[in-house]
Amino acid sequence: EPEVTQTPSHQVTQMGQEVILRCVPISNHLYFYWYRQILGQKVEFLVSFYNNEISEKSEIFDDQFSVERPDGSNFTLKIRSTKLEDSAMYFCASSGRGTGELFFGEGSRLTVL
């Protein structure tokens, strides 16, 4: 069964450092998303990406965040200068045309010290 894969599974970084989280969405999907989940809390939308551009973003997705689809398979989330409050589980998701069903990866846990 096709799945969304994410790397790394866990990253520990120092405050102020840049972090890149990587995702390989399901191959025939067209819509890509990043969500985050602070421990014990709800899943929060960060950004959606379609046709090589951001289609929607939340207030959380400020200038420190960026996304990129550098090739035909990868979808990355970059945090330029991490803050303590960026510590969370980051989930990548994708969906196909005509359906709102999101397929999530297993997440990348980011710990900022």
Place this chain on the structure above:
Amino acid sequence: GESVGLHLPTLSVQEGDNSIINCAYSNSASDYFIWYKQESGKGPQFIIDIRSNMDKRQGQRVTVLLNKTVKHLSLQIAATQPGDSAVYFCAERRSDTNAGKSTFGDGTTLTVKP
């Protein structure tokens, strides 16, 4: 603003019993309501969705009910099994945002006792 919330943060049921997980929402403009299951250490997994012009939809062992009058959504799981133990989130989205966001509620932790 819009919000999606659940009535109870935890629910404990006996194996074989039916489970009902509830959710209240505030955004009348939502077109779809969705239930996700999140097992420990994993990402959310789609269970079932319902379009806003419907009031009931059934899947395999699951039924979603939508009451737009009171803005209430519920997920019923028949013959609950230990493998159903997880956190359940309701979510909503608009149909014009297929390339857009789903707004998640807070989650209910379902524990199934053998």
